[in-house]
Amino acid sequence: MRFTSEHRLDDGVLEREFTLGEIPGILWTPASAPAPASLILLGHPSLGLRRMYPRLVARARHAAADGFAAATIELPGSGDRPRWAAAEQARAELRRVREAGRPVGDELIDALILPLVERAVPEWRAALDALLPLPEIGGPVGYSGGVISIGIRLAVVEPRIVAAGFFAGSLVPRAMFEEARQVTIPLHVLLQWDDEGNDRQAALDLFDAFGSKEKSLHANMGGHTGVPQFAGEGAAGFFARHLK
Amino acid sequence: MRFTSEHRLDDGVLEREFTLGEIPGILWTPASAPAPASLILLGHPSLGLRRMYPRLVARARHAAADGFAAATIELPGSGDRPRWAAAEQARAELRRVREAGRPVGDELIDALILPLVERAVPEWRAALDALLPLPEIGGPVGYSGGVISIGIRLAVVEPRIVAAGFFAGSLVPRAMFEEARQVTIPLHVLLQWDDEGNDRQAALDLFDAFGSKEKSLHANMGGHTGVPQFAGEGAAGFFARHLK
Numbered sequence: 001m002r003f004t005s006e007h008r009l010d011d012g013v014l015e016r017e018f019t020l021g022e023i024p025g026i027l028w029t030p031a032s033a034p035a036p037a038s039l040i041l042l043g044h045p046s047l048g049l050r051r052m053y054p055r056l057v058a059r060a061r062h063a064a065a066d067g068f069a070a071a072t073i074e075l076p077g078s079g080d081r082p083r084w085a086a087a088e089q090a091r092a093e094l095r096r097v098r099e100a101g102r103p104v105g106d107e108l109i110d111a112l113i114l115p116l117v118e119r120a121v122p123e124w125r126a127a128l129d130a131l132l133p134l135p136e137i138g139g140p141v142g143y144s145g146g147v148i149s150i151g152i153r154l155a156v157v158e159p160r161i162v163a164a165g166f167f168a169g170s171l172v173p174r175a176m177f178e179e180a181r182q183v184t185i186p187l188h189v190l191l192q193w194d195d196e197g198n199d200r201q202a203a204l205d206l207f208d209a210f211g212s213k214e215k216s217l218h219a220n221m222g223g224h225t226g227v228p229q230f231a232g233e234g235a236a237g238f239f240a241r242h243l244k
Numbered sequence: 245m246r247f248t249s250e251h252r253l254d255d256g257v258l259e260r261e262f263t264l265g266e267i268p269g270i271l272w273t274p275a276s277a278p279a280p281a282s283l284i285l286l287g288h289p290s291l292g293l294r295r296m297y298p299r300l301v302a303r304a305r306h307a308a309a310d311g312f313a314a315a316t317i318e319l320p321g322s323g324d325r326p327r328w329a330a331a332e333q334a335r336a337e338l339r340r341v342r343e344a345g346r347p348v349g350d351e352l353i354d355a356l357i358l359p360l361v362e363r364a365v366p367e368w369r370a371a372l373d374a375l376l377p378l379p380e381i382g383g384p385v386g387y388s389g390g391v392i393s394i395g396i397r398l399a400v401v402e403p404r405i406v407a408a409g410f411f412a413g414s415l416v417p418r419a420m421f422e423e424a425r426q427v428t429i430p431l432h433v434l435l436q437w438d439d440e441g442n443d444r445q446a447a448l449d450l451f452d453a454f455g456s457k458e459k460s461l462h463a464n465m466g467g468h469t470g471v472p473q474f475a476g477e478g479a480a481g482f483f484a485r486h487l488k
Contacts (some may be wrong), residue, residue, distance in 0.1 A: 100378070141260070193461070195450070204448065206461070208437070217437070219461040230485060231460070234478055243473065 001130035002061065003118020013064045014058070020130055022081070024049060025073035025198045027030055028060035028138050035133055036138030038243040041124060041154075041161070042072040048079035059232075060143070066236055068243065069137050073127050074118040075147075087115060098197075111151050117176075121153045128160055142239050148206075149176045149177060153158065155183045163242035164188070164236045168203035168217075169195050169224055177209050186214040188238035195224045245374035257300070257308045264374055264468065266325070267367055272304035273380050280382030282487040283375060283396060284367060285398075285405070287390020289414065292323035303388070303476075307345040310480055312487065317371050319391075320363040331359060341442075350481035353415045357393045361420075365397045372404055386483050392450075393420045399427045407486035408432070409479045411467050412447035412461075413439050413468055421453045430458040433484035434475055439468045 012031025017024065026049065030212055040063050044052045049072065060070040074080075076202050079086045081203040090111040097104055124143075128149040131137055143151050148223055155164050165188040187210055207217045207226050216238070221232050249261040253485045256275025261268065270293065274281055284307050288296045293316065302316040318324075321331045334355040341348055368387075375381055386393050386408040392410050399408050400423055409432040431454055436445050460482070465477050 193459075213465060214472075215437075215465055216472075217461065217463040221457060221459055221464075228458075229461075230481065233481065237474065237477065 001125075006062065009057070011061060011064070015060075019119075020073065020123075020127055022212045023073050023127075024079065024135060025071060025197055026056070026060075026133065027069065027071045027233065028057070028064055029069045036136060037067055037069040038139050038140055039069045039071060040128070040142040040144050040239060040243070042070050042144055043151055044072060045076070045147060046075045046078045049074045050079060056199040060123045060238060062232065063239075066070070066240055068142075068239065069132055069154075071127065072121060076116065076123065084115075086111065098133055101120055104133045104171060110173045110175070112169060113147070113173050113174070116147065117149050117153050120147075120150050121157065124150070124154055125158055128158070132160070139229055140243055144244050146241070148172060152176050152179050152183060154230060155185055155187075161185065161240060165238060166190070167227075169198050172202060172206055177206060180206055180209040183210050184212055186238075186242055187212045187216070187236050189215065190227060190235065191217060191219040192224055192226060193221055245371075246360040252304065253301070255305060255308070257305055259304075264317065264371055267317050267371075268323065268325075269315060269371060270284055270300070270304075271313065271315045271375065272301070272308055273313045273344075274311055279323075280380060281311055281313040282384055283313045283372075283381050283387070284386040284388050284483060284487070285371070286314050288316060288319070290319045290322045293318045294323060305477065306480060307483075310484055312386075315371065315375055315450060317367060320360065328359075330355065336376055341390065348415060350418055350422045354417045354419070357391070357415060357417050358419070360391065361393050363398050364391075364394050365401065368394070368398055369402055372402070376404070384487055386472060386487050388479070388483070392416060396420050396427060399429055402477050405429065407483060409482060410434070411471075412450060413442050416446060416450055421450060422451060424450055424453040425455045426453050428456055430482070430486055431456045431460070432479050433459065434479065435461060435463040436468055436470060437463045437465055440470055474484065 001018050001020050003016050014029045016027045041057055042059055056072055063070040077083050093108055116231055141160045142155055142163045143161050144165040145167045148170050150164050151164055163186045168189055168191045189207050195211045218226050218234055245262050247260050247262050253259055258273045260271045261289045286303055300316055307314040311412050321327050374463055385404045386407045387398055387405050388409040389411050392414050395408055395410050398405055407430045410435055434453050462478055464472050
């Protein structure tokens with residue numbers, strides 16, 4: 001891991017861009033931390049870090065205010081990272097299906113999500129390998145938001161992640177429902193009740209499938225991007241309970 | 245309204261029992277309130293105030309710690325209040341149906357709940373008439389918990405109630421789903437995902453039916469009485485946002 005830039009935000013949070021091999025990422029650490037800060041990995045949709053930056057930095061500031069470090073990396077095939085043909089084809093097909101108002105079939109969901117999970121999860125784990133030895137960062141680790149299937153796989157395979165906040169707002173391959181049963185860490189799941197691009201019943205089924213003994217579903221009104229501010233505060237309370 | 249007893253709890257909260265005509269009730273006010281305190285009405289199941297007292301006083305202490313007054317009254321047909329034959333018959337039938345493991349039919353739900361709503365709601369409104377003129381109590385008013393159909397009716401007919409926290413854990417007559425559409429105040433709805441005596445799908449349908457623009461569903465694991473402590477804290481945040 002190589003840091004490529006460093007600056008202080010107005011609230012004192014230290015923001016550092018880094019590269020991990022060819023993968024760009026950002027690390028935020030609190031202005032003053034008496035001890036190593038627990039880390040929250042900030043997941044995001046595959047729209048590119050640059051486009052997602054305003055929302056990511058807002059989440060990182062909230063995390064830092066609660067004493068947590070936060071970090072994110074670019075997803076494979078997003079931002080400036082190389083595309084691959086199958087993913088581009090699947091995205092183009094998704095646009096056609098949505099424009100035609102047709103339902104998104106299982107095969108297309110698999111093509112969109114499963115290769116992304118396969119590629120992204122080892123990268124997030126490599127990011128943990130690189131970040132956790134930094135003296136200002138300690139365990140345990142939380143994962144928050146983004147493509148929920150990436151979060152599910154990480155929760156299953158990565159023992160350093162002890163709590164996860166999921167946003168049930170993306171397409172979920174059938175196979176991930178089975179994988180969800182293997183998740184046992186505490187979960188805080190946000191659902192936008194009237195999310196235009198999301199199947200509410202599938203989200204409820206997924207919540208039901210999670211094997212965790214502690215799991216909470218927080219459903220709020222509004223569309224995909226309309227998560228109310230108080231919902232973010234609820235998620236902050238969840239991480240404060242589990243990462244401290 | 246006539247106060248019949250008064251004592252201070254160890255945390256300074258003033259607890260006063262009262263009667264409103266033949267109806268017993270309890271009022272809790274914070275140890276020190278600089279200004280009149282907003283009031284939260286504490287709903288409860290029809291098991292009698294005496295049996296519910298430990299849970300009610302715990303909720304009242306939490307409310308007082310947040311600066312709120314809290315009050316509750318005995319439900320018609322509960323505690324020492326006179327029974328009426330139809331309600332006793334319906335309760336006996338419910339016991340038989342549950343012991344036999346049969347589903348609780350719509351007709352029985354109507355017989356159990358609708359007369360209770362008809363009788364209880366005017367009494368809670370009368371309690372508001374009596375409580376709100378007290379100098380230590382101000383508006384606005386919140387309603388929390390208890391038989392959800394009573395809460396729905398109160399939210400529809402009582403304009404002094406500006407926010408409600410419901411517990412989706414009781415039987416709901418079909419007619420109340422229509423009434424739920426008329427509710428427009430902010431709602432915070434708790435659901436125990438594996439509530440043994442509760443129909444989860446009916447609870448989700450009811451949440452969907454509420455007409456409120458701001459409504460949140462918080463589902464947690466555990467049975468009917470297993471609401472986790474952090475869920476109570478979430479509800480406290482809801483009332484802090486809406487009653488201050």
